[in-house]
Amino acid sequence: MRLPTEPLSDLSQDLPKEAVIDMAKRIDVGGLTAYYGSHKAIEDISMTVEPRSVTAFIGPSGCGKSTFLRTLNRMHEVTPGGRVEGKVMLDGEDLYASAVDPVNVRRTIGMVFQRPNPFPTMSIFDNVAAGLRLNGNYKKAELADVVEKSLRGANLWNEVKDRLNKPGSGLSGGQQQRLCIARAIAVEPQVLLMDEPCSALDPISTLAIEDLIGELKERFTIVIVTHNMQQAARVSDRTAFFNLSAVGQPGRLIEIDDTERIFSNPSVQATEDYISGRFG
């Protein structure tokens, strides 16, 4: 393993230009409705997520942001009773077509969760290597390189390079979350979904992750759910506002537009009310 000379290293510098461009993919969602059992959680959502950009989902609690995010890599159906109607196209390929294996979908579209969830039985190294190891398709010699690249990609390498064999659960919350991001990018997904990745973190760790998102969007398509509107304004290129008409009603997409426009001059009154705090 080579020692770092520069503090940060970008994975894209090591790769040919074409490969970098190929990594990110566009998502087209059409008429998507998701259920938990008989309960309709979100209804008729259509949007486009641009490649190599950050799209933020904002909206009040329970409006279906997270549910919608989880439908994008078929994690929604992991929940008992979870099912989906409508289409999610990844560069023209329907993720919900009958021949599609959800396992392959999740290898292509990675996910980072609200609470940092490193595997407690594994060391830092093993956590990052987990995706490759558990999928079985890796070369032993490459593993160390992939781990280092991913940890550098997640801005964590310098903090953990001397204790790669220590358990991942011994890191601080912010470090753990970056470890989870490293774990997610180690399998080289094309899209990265982030479900409130900073909600359990302090401002400094949040800043570290936001900087990281800015770097990662060069290579990945990123979708982030956040309750923090300043965060959405800081990190995202496009913002989608979700809302629900009443408690128990399904959540809907109110509008999606360039972040600047959403925060300065949204086309729907409800969006402006929510953003300016005049909601409810």
Add this chain to the structure above:
Amino acid sequence: MSHAINTKQPASTLQGARLPKWAPYVIAAGSVAAGCGIGLAGGLDSRIQWGLIAAILFVAVTYLLAAKIEGGRQAKDRIATSVVWVAFLLAVIPLVSLIWETVARGIKVLDTYFLTTSMGVLADTDVGGGIYHALIGTLEQVGLATLMAVPVGLLTAIYLVEYGRGKLAKAVTFFVDVMTGIPSIVAGLFILSFWILILGQGYSGFAGAMALAILMMPVVVRSTEEMLKLVPNELREASLALGVPKWRTILKVVLPTSIGGITTGVMLAVARIAGETAPVLLLVWGNPLINTNPFEGPQASLPLYIYQQYANSAGSPAAYDRAWAAALTLIILIMVLNLVARGIARWKAPKTGR
């Protein structure tokens, strides 16, 4: 005692009269002394009565003193604490006396000769002999039962927690619950009618192991199920989101995370079946000679040996000594297994250190 107790009403609302810290110990010592005194004076033969008198005195005196000095609420607190202590002692006394008795009586003939010799052609009333044959029988029968019950139990628990939805899972849960309550003699009779009477097989260690496996399985399922439920869903989701198939997630993430608890559960089940006598009596039959083959011919086992030494010896002291020594061996065996399991659990448990 009175100099230590502040009976004056203090000015502060936060302060109140308190019994001194040593009060419970003094009351306990006083109660024990009073219990013994009453017992001696009343000519009560049973030490248990002495103890109960002391316990009741302890609770009552604590309550009265606290009510007088500290007030009603603290008195209730004290009575709860003292009842808990009395209950704890009542629970511990039989356990300690059991171990004490077993060690004191079992140590007499427990030596390497005892552990490495069978009864052979010795009569049950003779001096000498040992438990080698029974030790082999117990290890083989329990080992076989574990080999049969643990995979089935583990897979059942995995099905229930990770896959089971709807009626089938409910039915499985129900039958596991029912199986937990099966008396060991019933499991023995089931194998006896099925394996020996219907299929015409002979008595063997394996027949006993099957009955023990029936007893062990529900315990393994229950404990494993509880341990798997403790694994946070987030870990499963994290693994699935990496594109890891469900079966590998279970094998590489869920099971390693809970392996410590599962091992403990399996060991408890092993401890439970290692002491079973009834199915062994019915199916393994007992054999004073060494039979290392569990699939053919009668074997012995430690619980059965203990029973037979007691029942067939017409009160011979030599047989009683052997029975106690065998009991001590069984306790030590299970204790060692437990320690090993705890070691494995600690070694495998999720690490939190930095």
